Amino acid sequence: MAPELAPFLALHFRGDRFDADAGMPVETLGELVAYRELVTEVARLVFLERNPDRQRVPKGFTDRLSLRLRQVAEGSAVPLLERPAPADVLPLDDEFDVARDLISEAIEAAATGQTIPAGFPSDALVHFNRLGQGLHDDESIELRAPNAASGPRYTQQVRKALLAGRSNYQRDATIVGWVTELDAERMRFHLRRSDGSIVPAPIDVVTFDEVKEALAPSGEGSQVSVSGVGVFDRTSDQLVRFDSVHELMAEEADVSVEDLIAASTVEAGWLDDDGAATDPAVLQRTTALLDAIVLQGIPTPRVFPVPDGGMQAEWTLGDREVSVTVEPGGTLYVISVNVVSGDSEDATVANDDVAEVLRLVVPDAS
Numbered sequence: 001m002a003p004e005l006a007p008f009l010a011l012h013f014r015g016d017r018f019d020a021d022a023g024m025p026v027e028t029l030g031e032l033v034a035y036r037e038l039v040t041e042v043a044r045l046v047f048l049e050r051n052p053d054r055q056r057v058p059k060g061f062t063d064r065l066s067l068r069l070r071q072v073a074e075g076s077a078v079p080l081l082e083r084p085a086p087a088d089v090l091p092l093d094d095e096f097d098v099a100r101d102l103i104s105e106a107i108e109a110a111a112t113g114q115t116i117p118a119g120f121p122s123d124a125l126v127h128f129n130r131l132g133q134g135l136h137d138d139e140s141i142e143l144r145a146p147n148a149a150s151g152p153r154y155t156q157q158v159r160k161a162l163l164a165g166r167s168n169y170q171r172d173a174t175i176v177g178w179v180t181e182l183d184a185e186r187m188r189f190h191l192r193r194s195d196g197s198i199v200p201a202p203i204d205v206v207t208f209d210e211v212k213e214a215l216a217p218s219g220e221g222s223q224v225s226v227s228g229v230g231v232f233d234r235t236s237d238q239l240v241r242f243d244s245v246h247e248l249m250a251e252e253a254d255v256s257v258e259d260l261i262a263a264s265t266v267e268a269g270w271l272d273d274d275g276a277a278t279d280p281a282v283l284q285r286t287t288a289l290l291d292a293i294v295l296q297g298i299p300t301p302r303v304f305p306v307p308d309g310g311m312q313a314e315w316t317l318g319d320r321e322v323s324v325t326v327e328p329g330g331t332l333y334v335i336s337v338n339v340v341s342g343d344s345e346d347a348t349v350a351n352d353d354v355a356e357v358l359r360l361v362v363p364d365a366s
Helices: 026-050 095-111 122-129 156-162 208-214 257-263 280-294 354-361
Strands: 004-014 068-073 078-085 140-144 168-183 188-192 198-202 224-233 239-250 302-305 311-317 320-326 332-338 344-349
Touching (some): 004 026, 026 095, 095 140, 095 156, 168 198, 257 302, 280 354, 320 354, 344 354
Parallel strands (some): 198 239
Antiparallel strands (some): 004 078, 188 198, 320 332, 332 344
């Protein structure tokens, strides 16, 4: 007879990716594996603390935690974890249940700026490194124990607080740069970012040929986009290196500003026998403006004509969508929208105030 299943934990994933109509992204299922590993390690340390005469846990100890995912509840992505147990010993109250509760208490303490509970084994804190690696900054996981109406929320900020004793932390990252060095013996390569910083990353037999193809003298080959698990410095939040690479893709070659503008210059009647010809003064101002922006390390934009004779440049910069419209009268209209948070900022800039345009397009530019 199959053992009865006892509720263990409900994990409420919150954020736009986990909308009730969108389901649960497959890539986030790894968080369930990371959570089980964390529970297992805390339970192991709890057992050894309770049994100081033992140096290791009994054989088959971790097999007792056989978590099952039988359903994802409605109301956002809510995996419901259960564990088998003989009916005559329900409810369970062993080291794994203790570990579950200690983990939730530690998360609650970190979220509220309190000290980690004394009962939580400090050696297990490092295992928070894997849990939450793929969470976006605006996402969270609420850990709700059986019969509880709510629970603590685990975020990137909470994760960093729990790992505060470590100099580095890990999370998913994607950057663009140029391959400047390939070390076939050590199976690693160096990626130079637009700010000049070098980020080391490992390679394997799958990515080796792609990295080799992107390598060029003086790092002047095609740009590549690298995604994987990054290691970040806790103090500066800067990417130090990649621990693993999931994807490496060649970026489309940059086109010069002059070529983009030339390709977007139109004659009168270009829009279904309507639409003004591109104003010559607009061409001059757009060229000067985009040259100044590209000098800040921003990729060349998408450029389009607009019906009144002006031109519009558009960028996708991380979570932001940015556009600059150069109007025939000399006015510039700039709008920057964060597609994740929904925040936006726009400005009408007169007299070709390049500095104000750069402030919106390149917030970190000096």
